[in-house]
Amino acid sequence: MLTRWAVFVSGEGSNLQNILTLESEGELKSQSIELVVANKSCPAIEKAQRYSKNNVVVDFRNPEVWAELLEVLNQAKIDKIFLLGFMKIISSGFIRSWAKPIVNLHPSLLPQYKGLQAIERAFVAKEERMGVSLHEVVAELDSGPILKQAELWRIPGESLEVLTERFHKLEHKLVRDYLLDLDIRP
Numbered sequence: 740m741l742t743r744w745a746v747f748v749s750g751e752g753s754n755l756q757n758i759l760t761l762e763s764e765g766e767l768k769s770q771s772i773e774l775v776v777a778n779k780s781c782p783a784i785e786k787a788q789r790y791s792k793n794n795v796v797v798d799f800r801n802p803e804v805w806a807e808l809l810e811v812l813n814q815a816k817i818d819k820i821f822l823l824g825f826m827k828i829i830s831s832g833f834i835r836s837w838a839k840p841i842v843n844l845h846p847s848l849l850p851q852y853k854g855l856q857a858i859e860r861a862f863v864a865k866e867e868r869m870g871v872s873l874h875e876v877v878a879e880l881d882s883g884p885i886l887k888q889a890e891l892w893r894i895p896g897e898s899l900e901v902l903t904e905r906f907h908k909l910e911h912k913l914v915r916d917y918l919l920d921l922d923i924r925p
């Protein structure tokens with residue numbers, strides 16, 4: 740059976756691009772990207788359009804939109820939600836009503852550096868060992884069970900920009916490995 744993903748985004752969408760490429764190259768055997776949801780117009784939503792993906796920009800300042808979004812997801816027969824650079828907190832009411840998996844990508848070795856600007860904070864703290872995490876979303880921020888992690892190490896003298904690029908590359912690999920694993924062990 741095909742797993743139908745909705746991907747939630749907010750910004751550049753390099754992680755969305757990563758999985759759109761994976762899908763378009765025929766690498767995903769039992770999964771499809773059906774819908775892209777953004778909280779504002781952003782480069783990520785343009786990427787979704789370029790790949791002719793159903794997409795929707797939602798104004799989350801209105802709390803009633805969560806109920807409408809649930810309807811949209813159900814209509815599209817979505818099985819799982821993937822948060823790839825989604826910068827809004829998912830309402831706990833939505834998590835309860837949705838009741839199906841929500842997976843979040845976070846740029847730290849959780850439980851370290853929960854919340855915003857995790858890469859910048861780890862850089863400023865001169866952390867030796869850093870990394871990226873995939874975890875299940877629960878009501879408490881960045882706190883659900885860990886699904887997969889990968890680490891990277893500080894290179895002395897490296898700029899924040901270069902470190903951020905290394906984070907993105909590692910994220911792309913982590914997400915790719917995670918999805919390919921799901922094809923083998925759903």
Ligand code: GAR
Nearest residue numbers: 750751752753754755824844845846
């Ligand atoms: C990624 O680094 C992702 O881990 C992070 O936002 C970036 C999005 O990049 N997510 C969070 O910080 C979530 N708390 P992208 O738009 O290029 O995929």
